[in-house]
Amino acid sequence: MIFRLDYRRYRQPLRTALRTAHGVLAERRGVLVRLEDGTGAAGYGEAAVLPWFGTESADEAAEACAALGGQVGADALAAIPERLRCLRFALQAAAERNGPAPARNHLPVAALLPAGRQALEKIGPLAEAGFRTFKWKVGAGDMGSELGLLDDVCAALPAGAKLRLDANGAWSRRQAERWLERGAERPVEFVEQPVAADARGAEDLLRGLAADFPTPIALDESLAGDADVARWLGNGWPGVFVVKPSLLGDAVAVLERLAAAKAKVVFSSALETAAGARAALRLAFRWAGESDSTASPRARALGFGVWPLFKDARLDGPAAAPFLRVEDVEKINVEAAWNALS
Ligand code: MG
DSSP states (O other): OEEEEEEEEEEEEEEEEEEETTEEEEEEEEEEEEEEOTTSOEEEEEEOOOGGGTOOOHHHHHHHHHHHOSEEEHHHHHTSOTTOHHHHHHHHHHHOSSOOOOSOSEEEBOEEEOSTTHHHHHHHHHHHHTOOEEEEEOSSSOHHHHHHHHHHHHHHSOTTOEEEEEOTTBOOHHHHHHHHHHHTTTTEEEEEOOBOTTSTTHHHHHHHHHHHOSSOEEESTTOOSHHHHHHHHHTTOOSEEEEOGGGOTTHHHHHHHHHHTTOEEEEBOOSOOHHHHHHHHHHHHHOOSGGGSTTSOSOOOBBOTTOSOBSSGGGOOSOOOSEEEHHHHHTOOHHHHHHHTO
């Protein structure tokens, strides 16, 4: 099949600058792609690049689109080099016409709590709205006061709720051990990336922590691409895999491998616009892996509570809500995002 390829580079301000472990993010850059087939049907995708996760830059993705030209065949799409993994994901999504049926009708979404004491006042209203999984940023301030707040945060949670602690690699081994000890008797679903992915001996350290403590550990920054997922799967990682589909070159194949290994997977946003949001969420709804087992009937909450994100609301994915339904995903107005960038 020959497609007509169009692409639009974007550089868009966020509503509020995000403080991340990698600095302050005030604007988002990326590339939207559109593939139209011979019947006039169009599909969209997004290279939601995050260079600090080791992806290509928006410039590199756009240059590769320019090099492909206006007419591309499936062979040219398959030949995009692996280092342009966000673009590979974008083109895979845009070329898809009839994907597999979703495995679920709805999925819970995790609520994002701000770092520090500010989290406390947010929990009540979010619980009232129906959220039951909460993600708290830790490792952002003084460790003693954060640890001291943990019980207050847990006490503020509604009954049956789960707490995710995301350290973004901020801790040393000793610090990680103290949090993992505390997590054990508390409703902590997992501790995400307790130590930095690029710390010396990080892989052995993470495996050691996973073996020594009952609190599950989730890998996020350690999974910077298809090869990392394959390596941790090969090592028999017992914890959770935080999967950002937008950062995987061949997300479909990676997810098949994870499902076959019965891996614990949490789907997460890479701060996409609506185009990337729909592609990534479709994959999350197709996931029929580990969380469907009778041992763990409750689906893991999606890490997609990031919208509204952009100053231009036409670019946003579905607004954070306690649940997303499959029809919410199909209703995402990708054309409006595309047109907003014209
Ligand atoms: Mg994370």
